Amino acid sequence: MNENTKFILEQVSGLHDIPQAGIYNIRENGKLLARNIDEEVNIISKKDKDGIDIVVKPNTKNKSIHIPVIVSMGGLNDLVYNDFYIGDNADILIVAGCGIHNTTDKQSSHNGIHSFHIGKNCKVKYVEKHFAFGNAKTSKILNPTTEIVVGEGSVFEMETLQLGGVSFADRKTYAKVKKDAKLLIRENILTSSKEEAITHFEVELEKEGSRVEVVSRAVAKDKSKQEFNSIVIGKAECFGHVECDGILADNAEIISTPKIIAKSPEANLVHEAAIGKISEEQQNKLMSLGLTKEEAEKVIIQGFLK
Amino acid sequence: MLEIKDVCYEVNDNGEKKVILDHISFSLEDDILAVITGQNGSGKSTLAKIIMGIIKPTSGKILYNGKDISKYDITKRAKLGFAFAFQQPVVFKGITVKQLLDLASGKENSVTEACHILSKVGLCARDYIEREVNNKLSGGELKRIELAMIIARDAKVNICDEPEAGIDLWSFDALVNLFKEKKGLDIIISHQNRIIDIADKIILLKAGKIEKIGAKEEVMPHIVNQRCERLKEGE
Numbered sequence: 001m002n003e004n005t006k007f008i009l010e011q012v013s014g015l016h017d018i019p020q021a022g023i024y025n026i027r028e029n030g031k032l033l034a035r036n037i038d039e040e041v042n043i044i045s046k047k048d049k050d051g052i053d054i055v056v057k058p059n060t061k062n063k064s065i066h067i068p069v070i071v072s073m074g075g076l077n078d079l080v081y082n083d084f085y086i087g088d089n090a091d092i093l094i095v096a097g098c099g100i101h102n103t104t105d106k107q108s109s110h111n112g113i114h115s116f117h118i119g120k121n122c123k124v125k126y127v128e129k130h131f132a133f134g135n136a137k138t139s140k141i142l143n144p145t146t147e148i149v150v151g152e153g154s155v156f157e158m159e160t161l162q163l164g165g166v167s168f169a170d171r172k173t174y175a176k177v178k179k180d181a182k183l184l185i186r187e188n189i190l191t192s193s194k195e196e197a198i199t200h201f202e203v204e205l206e207k208e209g210s211r212v213e214v215v216s217r218a219v220a221k222d223k224s225k226q227e228f229n230s231i232v233i234g235k236a237e238c239f240g241h242v243e244c245d246g247i248l249a250d251n252a253e254i255i256s257t258p259k260i261i262a263k264s265p266e267a268n269l270v271h272e273a274a275i276g277k278i279s280e281e282q283q284n285k286l287m288s289l290g291l292t293k294e295e296a297e298k299v300i301i302q303g304f305l306k
Numbered sequence: 307m308l309e310i311k312d313v314c315y316e317v318n319d320n321g322e323k324k325v326i327l328d329h330i331s332f333s334l335e336d337d338i339l340a341v342i343t344g345q346n347g348s349g350k351s352t353l354a355k356i357i358m359g360i361i362k363p364t365s366g367k368i369l370y371n372g373k374d375i376s377k378y379d380i381t382k383r384a385k386l387g388f389a390f391a392f393q394q395p396v397v398f399k400g401i402t403v404k405q406l407l408d409l410a411s412g413k414e415n416s417v418t419e420a421c422h423i424l425s426k427v428g429l430c431a432r433d434y435i436e437r438e439v440n441n442k443l444s445g446g447e448l449k450r451i452e453l454a455m456i457i458a459r460d461a462k463v464n465i466c467d468e469p470e471a472g473i474d475l476w477s478f479d480a481l482v483n484l485f486k487e488k489k490g491l492d493i494i495i496s497h498q499n500r501i502i503d504i505a506d507k508i509i510l511l512k513a514g515k516i517e518k519i520g521a522k523e524e525v526m527p528h529i530v531n532q533r534c535e536r537l538k539e540g541e
Contacts, residue, residue: 217399245399279396281392281396282396282398284360284380284396285392285396286409287379287380287381287384288358288360288380288384288388288389288390289384289406289409289410289455289459290381290384290385290409290412291381291409292381293379293381299401299405299409300398300401302400303398303399303400303401303405304399304400305400306400
């Protein structure tokens with residue numbers, strides 16, 4: 001594994017090298033680089049298309065699964081289907097994500113289609129990190145699609161992070177939340193230069209006691225553009241809260257369209273959206289502690305995207 | 307020594323010139339406690355912000371230890387030893403109490419150090435150090451954190467805009483003692499008699515002008531007069 005690959009791996013998954021233990025599936029340039037499974041978590045390559053099935057046995061506890069994707073060449077347009085089958089009562093952490101390093105003048109992209117089938121009473125945390133670097137003029141594209149069915153009584157927590165370098169991203173997340181299940185989504189996106197990031201969330205709160213909380217934080221600088229679209233549909237006695245905050249600088253643009261649809265009088269749905277420049281008051285406060293204007297800006301953005 | 311020389315501040319109010327501060331001059335010695343008081347709209351907060359560099363005056367000068375600092379921005383004044391506690395504490399997203407205290411003291415505080423600072427403003431550190439300084443905290447809690455930052459700064463000139471406002475459960479005596487114990491020049495904007503009581507110098511403003519400046523005995527009759535006038539006007 002060369003230094004660039006190691007760097008990408010660390011950025012997207014926190015791993016420093018191919019681990020000696022644990023459960024992982026590392027994909028580089030469209031091919032399997034390394035895999036490890038155990039008696040509770042199986043990873044099987046799909047036969048009909050590119051991708052894997054990750055099967056977690058019921059009652060599996062305190063396991064983490066790393067499935068990073070590395071694209072370290074130009075001209076590669078990777079498409080992968082990953083299906084997760086999480087057995088009842090499982091408690092696991094899944095760290096996914098994709099890093100692109102492209103120094104060529106040929107576009108590279110990764111399209112990851114992830115489907116989660118979550119059993120009953122599970123606790124799943126899914127972390128997805130995206131970043132890219134290399135030739136500034138070459139497109140580095142990431143289009144993740146995530147489909148989730150949160151089973152009865154389960155909690156699914158999804159954390160999405162995009163911290164620069166990705167020229168274009170179109171994120172789509174579709175979820176169905178069952179009885180007494182909870183979906184928590186936190187999305188942090190930073191764009192600069194001419195980057196563009198689009199997000200679509202569509203969450204159906206199907207049964208009584210279902211709940212979704214979406215927090216989206218966007219920072220758009222230079223001439224970058226971000227678009228946030230969310231639809232929450234309440235079909236029963238349920239609760240949904242969508243919060244979208246954006247900080248805008250330079251000539252950037254943020255479009256926020258949160259939509260809530262109540263199909264039951266018992267549905268309690270709320271959305272909040274606020275976009276603005278960095279607060280002058282916050283800046284003044286930090287400057288009064290001795291920080292320069294630029295340092296203050298950095299602290300504010302870091303906190304905002306934490 | 308802090309010297310305010312002929313400071314004026316005017317704003318454009320729907321095409322009309324409105325004078326907020328009208329030729330203000332005074333000087334404050336190091337290591338004293340000065341209170342700026344006066345009725346609402348007299349220009350107290352504007353004056354405090356001008357001293358910190360948050361607002362630029364229309365004309366006039368500010369000298370610190372003989373040096374003209376009128377053109378210094380907030381950062382430069384902070385580095386020179388000025389600290390400021392806002393009347394309405396600023397809230398953030400994702401920034402913790404500990405992080406702000408560390409920024410204020412210019413170093414990473416140990417939990418014991420942070421605890422010590424927070425206990426001085428009546429907060430139990432364990433409950434607060436990892437909390438975000440956001441609007442989930444009450445007005446009183448935010449106000450105390452604002453004061454904790456003043457303690458952490460350990461600055462030469464401390465400007466506090468109505469520090470007592472919103473101090474709910476925490477005892478007023480503790481606040482008064484805090485200022486009694488503090489070294490350096492303290493400039494406090496306040497209406498409170500108990501703070502005026504401990505002042506070495508009082509600056510009484512009225513409609514953007516200094517009505518009276520001096521020790522408590524000299525200024526108190528004027529403060530009482532102002533209050534009586536307000537009562538007569540039915541305020």
